[in-house]
Amino acid sequence: MNILVTGGAGYIGSHTCVALLEAGHSVIIADNLCNSRRETVEKIMDITGKEIAFYKIDVTDVEAVEIIFRNYKIDGVIHIAGLKAVAESVEKPQDYYYNNIVSTLVLAKTCHKYGVNRFVFSSSATVYGENRVPFVESMELLPTTNPYGETKAMSERILIDIAKANPTFYLSILRYFNPVGAHESRLIGEAPNGIPNNLMPFVTQVAKGKLEKLKIFGKDYPTVDGTGVRDYIHVVDLAEGHVAALENLTEGVHIYNLGTGKGTSVLELVKAFEEANDIEIPYEIVNR
Numbered sequence: 186m187n188i189l190v191t192g193g194a195g196y197i198g199s200h201t202c203v204a205l206l207e208a209g210h211s212v213i214i215a216d217n218l219c220n221s222r223r224e225t226v227e228k229i230m231d232i233t234g235k236e237i238a239f240y241k242i243d244v245t246d247v248e249a250v251e252i253i254f255r256n257y258k259i260d261g262v263i264h265i266a267g268l269k270a271v272a273e274s275v276e277k278p279q280d281y282y283y284n285n286i287v288s289t290l291v292l293a294k295t296c297h298k299y300g301v302n303r304f305v306f307s308s309s310a311t312v313y314g315e316n317r318v319p320f321v322e323s324m325e326l327l328p329t330t331n332p333y334g335e336t337k338a339m340s341e342r343i344l345i346d347i348a349k350a351n352p353t354f355y356l357s358i359l360r361y362f363n364p365v366g367a368h369e370s371r372l373i374g375e376a377p378n379g380i381p382n383n384l385m386p387f388v389t390q391v392a393k394g395k396l397e398k399l400k401i402f403g404k405d406y407p408t409v410d411g412t413g414v415r416d417y418i419h420v421v422d423l424a425e426g427h428v429a430a431l432e433n434l435t436e437g438v439h440i441y442n443l444g445t446g447k448g449t450s451v452l453e454l455v456k457a458f459e460e461a462n463d464i465e466i467p468y469e470i471v472n473r
């Protein structure tokens with residue numbers, strides 16, 4: 186299939202493109218490179234030995250998106266592009282709502298216009314909001330604590346309504362937990378622009394000596410050691426989940442959690458990283 190991957194130059198997107206190409210699909214990337222690099226596209230081609238079409242566009246731009254649909258017979262869309270920093274979304278809600286909602290609408294509308302009926306949407310475990318763990322797909326979504334989470338929950342609702350109104354529009358919603366790791370080639374991985382927001386890229390930059398010390402936020406959570414617990418999933422497993430979702434897409438709406446079901450605390454993760462890399466990560470635990 187010819188698959189349009191939005192955000193294909195990013196962390197999750199690049200690994201997903203590798204998995205798609207390795208499964209025999211053709212890939213067209215649309216990415217504005219706001220938190221990724223053009224070289225990543227070359228690296229995906231180096232890893233797979235396959236060509237990719239790359240469009241440096243913003244997926245909120247209807248005309249730019251249409252050019253792709255006119256140039257290729259698109260069989261499916263994997264929509265990963267989006268703004269994703271939780272704290273920034275509280276400071277700049279207008280940017281988050283605009284980018285993340287308009288991009289979803291533009292893609293859905295263009296799919297409708299060009300008869301593209303396979304759509305995989307990159308959502309987040311954040312949409313469970315105030316629900317209690319374990320999070321299961323059938324749960325009713327409760328409000329999240331930040332605009333970023335709301336944009337994911339809203340995009341889900343928009344796409345579900347579109348799928349209900351158009352029975353030939355097949356939709357798969359993937360709710361990611363916390364992706365970590367990198368492709369075994371080491372050519373691609375998580376390399377955010379600026380100082381990382383998330384735990385793992387922060388840890389790797391401390392390991393490289395680029396940052397001095399990790400701050401662990403909070404020590405009094407009701408967890409094994411008081412530090413925050415998350416469900417970390419290897420990014421290559423996550424990427425393969427996209428291929429499986431796309432290839433097995435059938436009529437209707439399908440929602441999948443992409444996690445391991447296993448909780449790991451920040452301290453456990455740091456210790457595992459230290460052991461695996463035979464390195465010491467200087468850290469300080471600070472109050473949340």
Ligand SMILES: O=c1ccn([C@@H]2O[C@H](COP(=O)(O)OP(=O)(O)O[C@H]3O[C@H](CO)[C@@H](O)[C@H](O)[C@H]3O)[C@@H](O)[C@H]2O)c(=O)[nH]1
Binds near residue numbers: 271
């Ligand atoms: O410098 C840091 C960064 C993070 N943490 C902690 O590490 C854990 C993981 O944090 P982080 O990597 O920022 O991930 P989340 O807060 O779980 O948020 C991520 O995971 C969500 C899905 O669960 C996504 O929706 C978000 O986009 C994504 O940022 C949490 O306990 C944080 O408090 C630290 O202690 N120090």
